[in-house]
Amino acid sequence: MKIALLLSHISQSGVSTNTLDLARGLIKEGEQVVLITSGSMYNENKEIDNLVNKFKDLGIPIYYFVNSSKITRLRWLKIFIDFYSFLQISLFLLKVKPDMVHACSPYMSFIPKLLRIKFVTTLHIPILKPCFRLPQANSIITISRETQKYALTELDYCLENTKMILHGVDEKFGVRSTSHEIENVLSKFSIPLDKILIGLVGTIEPRKGHDILVQAISFLPNECKTRIHVVFLGSTIHGEDITWLTDQINANDLKKNITFVPYRDPKILYDAFDICVMPSRMEAFGLVAIEAMMSECCTIRSNTEGAYDQIIDGVDGLLFENEDSLALSNILKKVILDADLRTSIAKKGKIKALDYFTKERMVRETLDLYKKILN
Missing domain, CATH: 3.40.50.2000 (Glycogen Phosphorylase B;)
Known part of the structure; x- marks a missing residue:
């Protein structure tokens, strides 16, 4: 199985750590994995670079797109860069042809939806709102009873398309x-x-x-x-x-x-x-x-x-x-x-x-x- 992981950026966060652990585990199980990310958002110290290098050390193909948050706060330019990023990610996915897309960053899930590629998304925090960028996935992974309830009541998922998978650590x-x-x-x-x-x-x-x-x-x-x-x-x-x-x-x-x-x-x-x-x-x-x-x-x-x-x-x-x-x-x-x-x-x-x-x-x-x- 070929799996594309979508991660908006790599940072000192549980989302990045969880994505890294997931990638390692999938590779260990013999699956093909690619990562689509903008890389590290901020570089306060070398440990952020070390985290980026841990992804590189997995030996998986990494496709980098431009992230507007790194470049500008000008609204008009941000809109242009965001559209360019969408085109980049779409082309990456069309090139890779994954069997499954996993949107580790939920607001990226609209891209596989538009491309009609089967995908799951992980709801990391119960504050996201339904919008164009957060469409219904083939299944949503919730990581706690609170996010499970939120997916059902606020994001309008049915129980059959919701799966609670508690995070694991190395x-x-x-x-x-x-x-x-x-x-x-x-x-x-x-x-x-x-x-x-x-x-x-x-x-x-x-x-x-x-x-x-x-x-x-x-x-x-x-x-x-x-x-x-x-x-x-x-x-x-x-x-x-x-x-x-x-x-x-x-x-x-x-x-x-x-x-x-x-x-x-x-x-x-x-x-x-x-x-x-x-x-x-x-x-x-x-x-x-x-x-x-x-x-x-x-x-x-x-x-x-x-x-x-x-x-x-x-x-x-x-x-x-x-x-x-x-x-x-x-x-x-x-x-x-x-x-x-x-x-x-x-x-x-x-x-x-x-x-x-x-x-x-x-x-x-x-x-x-x-x-x-x-x-």
């Missing part, structure tokens, strides 16, 4: 880094070795809830604050101002308690974290939580999209009400002071992730869907 996250590798990374970024490390992995933007975690830390008693250090792993999307976050950190006198680490492969840092917090105000599914669970971190997340598909609260992870920083603070206090609870949740979370959230399971279910549509 099982490399289940293989612990060596103590030497962990210590080297912590030393490189001057992160203390003798503290309970709390990590937040994600782009630095209000949606990811860094400020919610900062406020939760500020509520902790001193006996907890003195035991912990917080690591923010991630960069801004394209260099936005983050005074909304740094001002709050300074106002709560927490600068010495927090280290910022630019976007990089999170694997080793997951292994260094004792606790991983995902306080997002809105998510698609929350791959970070699964990566952290598989890495045997005690994982705490907001009860946004994907939470109840991932975690049984108090068993293999911990949940708090979205934006409730006091509730998060109370949970943090418990797991900081109770090492046995922290360890128990971390161990059960790893077992859960390895049982239900592997890349292999995700690829197998996706392939089954392709075959069902083509038969």
Whole structure:
């Protein structure tokens, strides 16, 4: 089977990571894969280039189209470039002649629709609206119970054309880094070795809830604050101002308690974290939580999209009400002071992730869907 993956751009996002894992898995299953993308949207640091290179290292044909967002904000020129991009992508698809198109970026799905090529699209986040760019696919893949409900109620899909396939992550996250590798990374970024490390992995933007975690830390008693250090792993999307976050950190006198680490492969840092917090105000599914669970971190997340598909609260992870920083603070206090609870949740979370959230399971279910549509 020849499969064309449509990805608007490559970035430090769950969509890009999921597309990379899907491509790897499909190739491993012996399928032919091509990628149509505009490449990386922003290059804040070399890790974005490294992500692009991971796609290249797969050895698959990659077809690049021009993305207007990279070039201009002038409306008339943007319209012209968008039309040119449409022609480019259409010609790529006509040249490749795929059996199946997978629109990993949903708003690209109108192109295979116009070309009358069978396609699926993945609904990553429940805010997209029906429009010309988001036509009905042969089947839509939803990644959580929230996106499933959204596809049925807001996008007018019927249950027969909707398939929930939970994201999976590479099982490399289940293989612990060596103590030497962990210590080297912590030393490189001057992160203390003798503290309970709390990590937040994600782009630095209000949606990811860094400020919610900062406020939760500020509520902790001193006996907890003195035991912990917080690591923010991630960069801004394209260099936005983050005074909304740094001002709050300074106002709560927490600068010495927090280290910022630019976007990089999170694997080793997951292994260094004792606790991983995902306080997002809105998510698609929350791959970070699964990566952290598989890495045997005690994982705490907001009860946004994907939470109840991932975690049984108090068993293999911990949940708090979205934006409730006091509730998060109370949970943090418990797991900081109770090492046995922290360890128990971390161990059960790893077992859960390895049982239900592997890349292999995700690829197998996706392939089954392709075959069902083509038969």
